[in-house]
Amino acid sequence: MTKIFKIEPSHRKIISKPTLLKALTYLDKKAFETPFLLIDTERVKEKVDIIGKNIRNSKVFYAVKANPDIEVIKFLHSLGMGFEIASEGELKLLEAIRVPADRIITSNPVKSFKFLSLAAKYGLRYFAFDSKDEVDKMKKYVPGSNVYVRLTVPNEGSEWPLSRKFGVEPDDALSLVLYAKKKGLNPVGITFHVGSQCTNMHNWSTALLKAKALWDMAGEKGIMFGMLNIGGGYPIKYTKDVVNIEPIEKVSDRLIYEKFPAGTEVFIEPGRAVVGDAGIFVCKVIGKARRGDENWLYIDVGVFNGLMESVGGIKYSYIVESSDRKRHKKQWTVTGPSCDSFDVIDKDVALPEPKVGGLILILSSGAYTISYASEFNGFSIPKTILI
Numbered sequence: 446m447t448k449i450f451k452i453e454p455s456h457r458k459i460i461s462k463p464t465l466l467k468a469l470t471y472l473d474k475k476a477f478e479t480p481f482l483l484i485d486t487e488r489v490k491e492k493v494d495i496i497g498k499n500i501r502n503s504k505v506f507y508a509v510k511a512n513p514d515i516e517v518i519k520f521l522h523s524l525g526m527g528f529e530i531a532s533e534g535e536l537k538l539l540e541a542i543r544v545p546a547d548r549i550i551t552s553n554p555v556k557s558f559k560f561l562s563l564a565a566k567y568g569l570r571y572f573a574f575d576s577k578d579e580v581d582k583m584k585k586y587v588p589g590s591n592v593y594v595r596l597t598v599p600n601e602g603s604e605w606p607l608s609r610k611f612g613v614e615p616d617d618a619l620s621l622v623l624y625a626k627k628k629g630l631n632p633v634g635i636t637f638h639v640g641s642q643c644t645n646m647h648n649w650s651t652a653l654l655k656a657k658a659l660w661d662m663a664g665e666k667g668i669m670f671g672m673l674n675i676g677g678g679y680p681i682k683y684t685k686d687v688v689n690i691e692p693i694e695k696v697s698d699r700l701i702y703e704k705f706p707a708g709t710e711v712f713i714e715p716g717r718a719v720v721g722d723a724g725i726f727v728c729k730v731i732g733k734a735r736r737g738d739e740n741w742l743y744i745d746v747g748v749f750n751g752l753m754e755s756v757g758g759i760k761y762s763y764i765v766e767s768s769d770r771k772r773h774k775k776q777w778t779v780t781g782p783s784c785d786s787f788d789v790i791d792k793d794v795a796l797p798e799p800k801v802g803g804l805i806l807i808l809s810s811g812a813y814t815i816s817y818a819s820e821f822n823g824f825s826i827p828k829t830i831l832i
């Protein structure tokens with residue numbers, strides 16, 4: 446039987462029409478068990494074609510942590526994508542599908558010993574750092590490698606800030622670069638991360654100017670950088686419009702072209718923007734309840750098995766299966782299936798009345814969902830299906 450979903454104008458602004466159509470067609474044809482994650486490969490390819498297009502001399506490395514599903518990785522590999530990894534587990538994934546070492550970089554400034562030794566064996570040559578101890582580790586495990594220093598940059602206006610855990614200020618960065626050189630490593634450049642889901646255009650320009658200052662300081666000490674790694678952070682639409690990738694790249698490109706030497710190589714490390722808006726969670730309503738004056742909705746994906754980012758403030762858009770013709774909506778507290786009260790996905794979500802047993806589609810859920818998921822309380826991690 447054909448399923449009827451309440452698709453609203455607001456949804457059409459969030460998700461690309463072909464992706465939604467593909468998902469609906471899939472749901473009509475197949476018998477399935479929820480929950481699962483659909484990934485539209487055509488949408489992924491579209492994003493791969495957009496990212497890096499407007500930055501001269503750039504190379505793109507997909508941040509594997511956003512979605513490390515093997516089929517997703519294989520698909521990106523087939524498109525010739527590079528990869529940014531942080532751990533032995535992520536390296537093993539790439540090894541399994543024989544991604545050449547020269548298409549892999551690692552921008553984790555503090556790496557595990559096991560990862561460093563496996564990375565050396567596999568032949569990785571690009572590593573980030575932001576401390577003296579890391580230089581000592583790299584000298585031992587990956588001597589002579591190309592290394593780049595992580596600079597702290599403002600993360601204001603990004604919904605998932607990353608600035609506090611990593612990075613150093615330019616003065617310290619310079620000392621570290623000189624130390625790395627002394628230890629026989631090859632300092633090739635600078636990296637930063639403006640924060641994930643960064644909707645503030647200015648962050649990139651501010652970061653680039655800060656990197657430029659360090660670039661010149663290093664030059665004065667005889668260290669000629671050649672690589673600028675602008676990290677990730679490109680945003681996707683969840684519930685509202687965000688700045689597009691094209692203007693972010695055009696502004697950055699102009700700045701890089703004006704301020705940095707000709708021939709500067711630019712690395713980009715998008716994660717969320719590659720897979721996020723290609724993904725749709727398909728889940729089922731398992732219960733409803735009225736508690737006090739709140740309407741509670743229980744679905745089979747929650748904070749622990751896929752929607753962890755909701756705790757950090759990411760809000761999703763939901764499409765409800767319903768044949769009810771009424772347009773009336775109610776406010777819902779949307780929660781996952783586990784018995785933990787931390788498992789609340791969102792509050793005050795306006796939705797048409799869902800039916801217990803009916804489906805709910807969660808848009809833009811392709812990144813940082815499955816990769817965060819656990820089997821807490823015995824609820825399985827949703828399967829990923831490429832469509």
Ligand SMILES: *Cc1c(COP(=O)(O)O)cnc(C)c1O
Pocket residue numbers: 508510511529552553638640641642676677678679714715716717718
């Ligand atoms: C997570 C991460 C990325 C990807 O960030 P997005 O916001 O998903 O684009 C890139 N580089 C590094 C070092 C990261 O840790």
